[in-house]
Amino acid sequence: MLSDSSEQLDFTPEIDMDCYPSRNGQKAQLVDRLDPVTYPPKAQLPPIGQAAIKQYATQGFIVLEDVFTAEEVGNFQAELLRLEEDESIRSSGEIITEPGSDEIRSIFRVHESSPVFKQVAVDQRLASVASYLLGDDVYIHQSRVNSKPGLSGKEFYWHSDFETWHVEDGMPRMRALSISISLTENFHHNGPLMFVPGSHLQYAVCEGSTPKNHFLSSLKAQEYGIPSNDCLQTLIEKGDIVSIVSKPGSVTVFDCNLIHGSNSNITPHARSNAFFVYNSVNNKVVSPFSGLLPRPEHICSRNKINPIISTAKVST
Amino acid sequence: MLSDSSEQLDFTPEIDMDCYPSRNGQKAQLVDRLDPVTYPPKAQLPPIGQAAIKQYATQGFIVLEDVFTAEEVGNFQAELLRLEEDESIRSSGEIITEPGSDEIRSIFRVHESSPVFKQVAVDQRLASVASYLLGDDVYIHQSRVNSKPGLSGKEFYWHSDFETWHVEDGMPRMRALSISISLTENFHHNGPLMFVPGSHLQYAVCEGSTPKNHFLSSLKAQEYGIPSNDCLQTLIEKGDIVSIVSKPGSVTVFDCNLIHGSNSNITPHARSNAFFVYNSVNNKVVSPFSGLLPRPEHICSRNKINPIISTAKVST
Numbered sequence: 001m002l003s004d005s006s007e008q009l010d011f012t013p014e015i016d017m018d019c020y021p022s023r024n025g026q027k028a029q030l031v032d033r034l035d036p037v038t039y040p041p042k043a044q045l046p047p048i049g050q051a052a053i054k055q056y057a058t059q060g061f062i063v064l065e066d067v068f069t070a071e072e073v074g075n076f077q078a079e080l081l082r083l084e085e086d087e088s089i090r091s092s093g094e095i096i097t098e099p100g101s102d103e104i105r106s107i108f109r110v111h112e113s114s115p116v117f118k119q120v121a122v123d124q125r126l127a128s129v130a131s132y133l134l135g136d137d138v139y140i141h142q143s144r145v146n147s148k149p150g151l152s153g154k155e156f157y158w159h160s161d162f163e164t165w166h167v168e169d170g171m172p173r174m175r176a177l178s179i180s181i182s183l184t185e186n187f188h189h190n191g192p193l194m195f196v197p198g199s200h201l202q203y204a205v206c207e208g209s210t211p212k213n214h215f216l217s218s219l220k221a222q223e224y225g226i227p228s229n230d231c232l233q234t235l236i237e238k239g240d241i242v243s244i245v246s247k248p249g250s251v252t253v254f255d256c257n258l259i260h261g262s263n264s265n266i267t268p269h270a271r272s273n274a275f276f277v278y279n280s281v282n283n284k285v286v287s288p289f290s291g292l293l294p295r296p297e298h299i300c301s302r303n304k305i306n307p308i309i310s311t312a313k314v315s316t
Numbered sequence: 317m318l319s320d321s322s323e324q325l326d327f328t329p330e331i332d333m334d335c336y337p338s339r340n341g342q343k344a345q346l347v348d349r350l351d352p353v354t355y356p357p358k359a360q361l362p363p364i365g366q367a368a369i370k371q372y373a374t375q376g377f378i379v380l381e382d383v384f385t386a387e388e389v390g391n392f393q394a395e396l397l398r399l400e401e402d403e404s405i406r407s408s409g410e411i412i413t414e415p416g417s418d419e420i421r422s423i424f425r426v427h428e429s430s431p432v433f434k435q436v437a438v439d440q441r442l443a444s445v446a447s448y449l450l451g452d453d454v455y456i457h458q459s460r461v462n463s464k465p466g467l468s469g470k471e472f473y474w475h476s477d478f479e480t481w482h483v484e485d486g487m488p489r490m491r492a493l494s495i496s497i498s499l500t501e502n503f504h505h506n507g508p509l510m511f512v513p514g515s516h517l518q519y520a521v522c523e524g525s526t527p528k529n530h531f532l533s534s535l536k537a538q539e540y541g542i543p544s545n546d547c548l549q550t551l552i553e554k555g556d557i558v559s560i561v562s563k564p565g566s567v568t569v570f571d572c573n574l575i576h577g578s579n580s581n582i583t584p585h586a587r588s589n590a591f592f593v594y595n596s597v598n599n600k601v602v603s604p605f606s607g608l609l610p611r612p613e614h615i616c617s618r619n620k621i622n623p624i625i626s627t628a629k630v631s632t
Contacts, residue, residue, distance in 0.1 A: 151545060151548075154580075155580050155582050157582055158582060187557075188504040188505075188559055189504075189510055189557050189559050189579065191579060194505055194582075194583070229467060229584070232467070232584060233584050236583070236584055241503075241505050241583055243504055243505050261582050262582075263505065263507060263579045263580045263581065263582055264470075264471050264579045264580040265579065266471050266473055266474060266510075266577050266578075266579055267510070267552070267557055268545070268548060268549050268552055
């Protein structure tokens with residue numbers, strides 16, 4: 001069973017082989033996931049309970065409440081405000097604005113550009129969970145704050161992060177996960193993250209190709225690398241849809257291949273979440289499987305594999 | 317108190333006076349509603365309970381569960397499908413498509429073009445509630461099916477229907493209401509109707525003017541006749557936001573001036589609701605207060621005031 005990886009001790013990814021072809025002329029289809037969801041842990045003590053680990057394996061996500069205190073979240077919010085107003089970050093190309101407005105949709109590479117989020121990235125409350133589930137030392141593949149502004153925040157269409165990271169960044173196998181921290185309350189009505197439980201166990205091969213410099217438009221509104229309607233219907237009929245309604249300071253851990261998306265936000269309540277993507281150090285990116293040039297370093301850590309978080313360190 | 321109208325027996329609207337100016341150069345602001353919400357009933361027996369009537373008066377809406385049976389809803393859905401595929405309706409100009417696609421967003425004037433929805437418009441389960449709350453004989457000011465398609469349905473931004481009906485159609489006073497029938501399940505995640513409870517007790521004067529033939533674009537995505545951010549914030553801080561999550565066959569009654577909107581729908585679950593707007597026969601439209609030409613008959617009944625629903629009839 002894919003989700004129970006305890007017997008797969010000898011997993012060694014073939015990193016240069018395209019094990020998950022997509023956008024290569026194939027018809028849209030669902031194929032089986034080739035990789036475990038959870039890996040044999042190196043750390044001695046599980047940082048979360050067995051029920052949570054099982055839910056992560058079968059559903060593809062877990063929500064951990066009250067991980068950060070109100071004071072910590074206040075600091076994160078203040079830091080986000082500072083980043084949004086920082087001219088050097090505004091002009092760095094590391095900010096994505098909403099389609100049709102100048103409002104900030106995403107700020108990338110916050111684990112390097114922000115001293116506050118740099119600390120968060122290596123915080124044991126996150127890193128220990130990541131390294132435990134992935135059974136390896138981990139590093140930050142990508143970090144960002146998605147700030148869905150009130151009144152005008154637009155949707156993020158359904159996608160598997162891994163499909164993009166594989167095709168556009170060259171992430172070889174599924175041995176990565178995202179941890180999202182709720183910086184504001186995520187209500188039902190302000191465009192919360194929606195998951196398709198169980199969808200991580202299949203891989204939705206996408207049609208179409210990858211335009212050059214796709215990231216310049218895809219991060220505003222994704223048009224390539226999205227599952228077909230039929231694939232999506234099949235996954236949702238099987239797994240349904242779960243909206244992640246959460247309080248500030250709660251944490252959502254989800255598999256790199258879990259299908260997710262979110263609706264627009266016409267309410268005045270901004271919906272901001274900080275994302276840290278942890279990847280196994282044995283799953284570093286190679287050349288993009290699209291054959292195109294790699295995306296910029298602020299979207300995908302390629303040269304700066306930093307910080308490497310040791311399981312030995314986080315398990316103490 | 318405005319919402320308790322039982323003492324206001326002598327209400328006679330001055331129909332040619334612009335009692336609710338908007339988009340006329342004034343600054344955006346909230347002003348008091350001049351009209352009652354509920355009117356002294358002519359019908360003898362209340363068709364809904366006192367608690368529901370009180371909620372309607374104070375909150376501006378009520379939800380009535382299980383009004384139509386599964387069989388009836390099945391007929392409505394089949395009729396909607398027939399209308400969507402009817403070439404004569406497709407070419408009539410009475411259909412609005414989604415911004416950026418050919419998918420149907422709204423079909424207007426269904427109380428005349430469809431034998432099925434014609435019956436629904438005069439169904440006593442709806443009409444008796446409308447005439448009771450408005451204390452008068454009523455007619456259909458507008459009818460439509462809003463079909464928010466799955467995967468690609470876009471948002472309806474916050475607005476008061478009355479503001480548009482007043483400025484663009486010449487509806488003199490607030491003595492109208494909408495009844496919405498859920499034709500599909502309205503989940504939290506497929507762009508359900510969202511209300512700002514209590515917002516109907518104030519009138520949000522809007523800035524800007526009204527472009528000629530505004531309806532050609534406004535029914536796809538509204539840009540004029542929307543409350544300012546400040547007005548919206550104030551109303552939402554006071555009343556919060558309620559999402560109308562409802563089963564097929566349930567009915568939502570809401571005041572003509574209640575601020576409402578809905579988010580987009582990236583889920584595969586279409587969200588279709590049929591709307592019937594009942595107006596008091598003593599509140600028929602006059603010339604639009606914008607000074608522009610009236611909108612077409614299929615958006616606003618001006619010449620064909622039909623059917624007139626008598627309270628005497630519906631109260632039996």
